[in-house]
Amino acid sequence: MHQDEQKALVAKEAVNALLKQDPPFEILGIGTGSTVNLFIDALAPYATKFKGVVSSSQASTERLLQKGFTVLDANDVMSLDVYIDGADEINPQGIMLKGGGGALTREKIVASMAKYFICICDSSKQVVVLGKFPLPIEVIPLASQKVTQYLEKLGGVVSLRKSKVDSTKVFVTDNSGWILDISGLHITHPQALEVELNQIPGVICNGIFAQNKAQQLIVSSHSGVETIRF
Numbered sequence: 291m292h293q294d295e296q297k298a299l300v301a302k303e304a305v306n307a308l309l310k311q312d313p314p315f316e317i318l319g320i321g322t323g324s325t326v327n328l329f330i331d332a333l334a335p336y337a338t339k340f341k342g343v344v345s346s347s348q349a350s351t352e353r354l355l356q357k358g359f360t361v362l363d364a365n366d367v368m369s370l371d372v373y374i375d376g377a378d379e380i381n382p383q384g385i386m387l388k389g390g391g392g393a394l395t396r397e398k399i400v401a402s403m404a405k406y407f408i409c410i411c412d413s414s415k416q417v418v419v420l421g422k423f424p425l426p427i428e429v430i431p432l433a434s435q436k437v438t439q440y441l442e443k444l445g446g447v448v449s450l451r452k453s454k455v456d457s458t459k460v461f462v463t464d465n466s467g468w469i470l471d472i473s474g475l476h477i478t479h480p481q482a483l484e485v486e487l488n489q490i491p492g493v494i495c496n497g498i499f500a501q502n503k504a505q506q507l508i509v510s511s512h513s514g515v516e517t518i519r520f
């Protein structure tokens with residue numbers, strides 16, 4: 291089965307899981323990325339069953355509005371029944387590395403509002419140790435050089451993310467931040483590293499989701515879909 295088919299399969303399974311909830315979920319948190327896009331499309335026929343959704347990016351917001359969902363402002367919502375998002379890597383404890391799409395800060399905020407985090411991905415994202423995928427750090431542009439120096443001491447190679455549309459331009463996040471990607475890390479203590487990175491002046495957010503880890507993973511492989519609870 292092709293990776294896109296595997297993503298579509300988990301998206302469908304996540305929709306089935308949500309629709310089975312009793313009492314029904316009312317307000318959902320929605321992540322960002324290609325797997326989430328398929329999830330939004332699969333959930334679209336049931337859009338009006340929900341009071342609303344809180345989105346983690348401008349890209350997801352546009353798609354949700356197009357598909358007929360009511361998109362709520364995070365400030366108008368006390369808590370979310372569930373947050374659904376993809377991941378770039380997930381370890382056997384449900385700790386994730388995220389931010390490949392650059393939406394890590396809003397993803398972490400919306401995830402922190404939810405009672406339950408369901409991660410949806412294909413099995414290529416399952417790892418034993420996080421760090422093969424470059425770890426994204428969103429920074430205030432002014433601090434980019436200073437933060438790079440700090441991050442280089444961790445032993446990885448740091449690069450400033452460039453726009454996918456025009457590689458001569460810097461990638462700018464929905465929060466007007468820049469992203470530093472650290473490759474070559476072997477993250478054996480994700481909880482501690484998440485806290486350490488948050489202490490660096492100029493860092494807005496890092497892509498380790500240990501404090502806001504997944505409680506459930508819906509994952510697909512060549513042999514089908516599996517649900518794992520952490």
Ligand code: 5RP
Nearest residue numbers: 323324325376389390391393
């Ligand atoms: C975006 C993310 C995504 O969840 C992550 O990049 C996975 O994306 P995809 O479903 O396209 O593989 O963290 O910031």
